[in-house]
Amino acid sequence: MRGRFVTGLTAGMILGAAAGLMMMPQMDMRTRRKVSRASNRIIHRAEALLNDLRDYTM
Numbered sequence: 001m002r003g004r005f006v007t008g009l010t011a012g013m014i015l016g017a018a019a020g021l022m023m024m025p026q027m028d029m030r031t032r033r034k035v036s037r038a039s040n041r042i043i044h045r046a047e048a049l050l051n052d053l054r055d056y057t058m
Helices: 002-022 029-057
Strands: none
Touching: 002 029
């Protein structure tokens, strides 16, 4: 049950951040690249954390 909650919470944060960024008007290409790279880093860190939590709980 805990794993589902953490997964849902992580997915919700990522989707909420992505939706907020898509609504930002007048973003130039450099800013989009920075945001894309930062979001990729966050996704990879969240996946690593989730995998660590799964290993810890088993």
